[in-house]
Amino acid sequence: MSFWLLLTVNSITFGGLLFLLSAGFSLIFGLMRIPNLTHGSMFMVGAYLGSTFLSGELGFITNFWTAAILSAIEVAVLGALMERFLLRRLAGQPLAQVLVTLGVSLMVADLCLMGWGGDPISVETPSGLGGFLRVGPAVFPLYRVAIIGIAVVIAIALWLTLERTRLGAMIRAGVDDPQMARVVGIRVSRLFTIVFGLGAGLAGFAGMIGAPILSVYPGLDQDMLPLALVVVILGGTGSLLGSFVGSIVIGFIYNFGQALLPELAYFILFLPMVIVLVVRPQGLFGGQVL
Amino acid sequence: MTLRCAAIIIAILALIAAPFAIGQDYYINIASQILLYAVFALGIDVLVGYGGLVSLGHAGLFGVAAYILANVLAAGYGHAVAIAASLIGGLIATAAFAAVALRSTGISFIMITLALGEIIWGLAYRWISVTNGDNGISVTTRPAPFGLSLASPRGFYEATLVIFLLAMAAMAIFVRSPLGAALAGTRDQPRRMNALGYHVWMIRFLAFLFSGLLSAVSGVLFVYYNQFISPQALALPASAAGLLMVIAGGAGTLLGPVVGSALVVIVQNVVSAYIERWNFMLGAIFVAIVIFMPEGLVPGVTRLVRATWRTASRRRPRAMAPSLGPKP
Amino acid sequence: MTALAVNGLNKSFGGLRVTADVRLAVEPGERRLIIGPNGAGKTTLFNLITGEMSPDSGSIALFGRDITRLASRRRAHLGMARTYQIITLFPRDTILHNARLALLGLSPLRWNPFIALDRQPHLSARARDALGRVGLGHMADRPLAETSYGEKRRVEIAMALAQEPRVLLLDEPFAGLSIDERHDVRELLKSVPRDVTVIMIEHDMDIALDLADRITLLHFGQVIVEGTRAEVVADPRTREVYLGE
Structure with a gap:
């Protein structure tokens, strides 16, 4: 099978994971005007929790998908709690809120280290998806194709939620003009909690479904957070389409960079960000929510 | 004014006498760490406190200087060349960093500096042919300026003290200067400053260079102190610790970063005696400071002292911390 | 013209x-x-x-x-100088410093990182002068935060006038x-x-x-x-x- 084709699939897969991570990040930013620096931690915690569910250490055995959904729910609750009890206290003080998310991310990193130790934990590919998908002469790892499918389904679901539901309309109103949203009677504070929880849950889910590929290790949070930042700087904040395009672009750059210039892969990520900042500081799709 | 001069002289004498009074190497080393991180924190304070630009990427700038120093030394050059190269390299990196980061201000500035800092960390971690990756680079010798050896903790402390005092003096002069006043102006009313004839971007850029130079100086001190540099020294927690020093001590004050550095270094050393890693404490202090004492220790304590001691009414108001709260 | x-x-x-x-x-x-x-x-x-x-x-x-x-x-x-409808001043500083910033904006001194700004008698004298013109000369050293709205309006005008x-x-x-x-x-x-x-x-x-x-x-x-x-x-x-x- 062609090296390039595999690399392309890997890039799209990684882009899909990044989308799940950065969509929530972007929505939280769009609504609350703060970068949630715990977003990488949410991703990592999701993966750790999922791996624990899978291991059966809790006295019951779940399959992969149940584990992923359970950990997503748990992380969503953690995110909502953090918004409700920490960030809400600092409403209207974006700088203080950012610093609190930074502080919490440092605490979470150490707690995970204490709870799960320093060794990487590998998560097995869910049963039935360990094989390959044959399309003509090409062969694709089934699980990676599945991740792409999941990312696309969630992207569509998010898009429909934003476009077609009452909740989505409120979120869009909040992103466009928080003051106005408040004036027309939207309970913005509750919306914050919901969106924060949703974003955290998506990140946690991404962490678990990414785990068979990336595995789980201390520092995973620090690896993922900058990627989410770069995606959002690239795509613009508060824009689902921007997150999607940004994620795919970064997925490609990261994977091709890893393969071709492994030492500088991380550095190469920086180039599109710089170009976008110079040419279009609001990001490629900033200012609109799709 | 004379009272202030006397206080400064007493403080300096106390700092010089410190190692003779404490005697034990362990404590002298902690004092050296406090001073070298104070230089780092002063650099961050230029931007955070006086420029209103909150950076989460300064450990990257610190790291660039540190790695250049280690590499130039490893290539067989002398200390003078290595230090010069590392400061110049640090400034060049700062200029590039600033050119990108100053495309924005406010919260976006935090995001961009964080991303840039992480990218430098990523380089340190992955660019193994230059940085030796996770294993880091060792530096076997310390310089001996004017024939004075810095090999002992006491010798190193004294050299660090001299550099710290120079940095303090530079900072004190800068913040009282017209350029310093202009920087504080761009923090409070950038639009008005522009209309008054100031080149807001250039003022911020120059402040960034000054800040980067202080970061580079502290990076050099760090490498000589530890005789080792690895990616961990420039990871996000390092930038966060620097920012915490500034905010805990009091942003926009001269003394705040020094007090903050002392706080963080002492807590870190005490905590490390009990648990292996201390990031949890770092994060917890961060959250506690932001929620309970957002103005920082120095302004907080000053306010308390002033409230009890009402004679200070004619004193000039000092530049204050960028308020964490909404703009007035 | x-x-x-x-x-x-x-x-x-x-x-x-x-x-x-x-x-x-x-x-x-x-x-x-x-x-x-x-x-x-x-x-x-x-x-x-x-x-x-x-x-x-x-x-x-x-x-x-x-x-x-x-x-x-x-x-x-x-x-060209302007004032703002919504007061746009430097609230942490004194009235004098506000006026001084207006003067400094047009002076090459503004790039100087070495001298002490409050030891520039020429600049301070001109700033006091400008404040005197709007009737605020007597309160130049008061922090801006402690002035009334009407006084702030006059500081706005003084800053614009100071730039001649x-x-x-x-x-x-x-x-x-x-x-x-x-x-x-x-x-x-x-x-x-x-x-x-x-x-x-x-x-x-x-x-x-x-x-x-x-x-x-x-x-x-x-x-x-x-x-x-x-x-x-x-x-x-x-x-x-x-x-x-």
């Missing part, structure tokens, strides 16, 4: 045209009053003239020199002032030397009317009427704009 010449100036926000083909020609030394109801685009016009916003099309010239694409700070150096501009733009200098304060500010503006060209926005026609040589009436971003005080007051379109709203 015309002090300020604005030609065919346009600016839209989204689909909303806030400045529509505006033409202005203000002669040196003239007192020009720009009036118009809320949302007429007066402040936007000022922001375009001072360069804080850039126009979609059209041109702006200061004493014959095209400044359409010039940064705001460059226009200040060419002799050739063209002075005042954005609602009377806004929010008491009757006594209005009187003081009016006297102050009357005392501005005639070699300074003054362009003033005022929402309320009555206060500023007798300061103006010529009046421009703006409505929905367009110049509706322009002429002498008597002409504008007598024009039926003025009545229409003000009574019809």
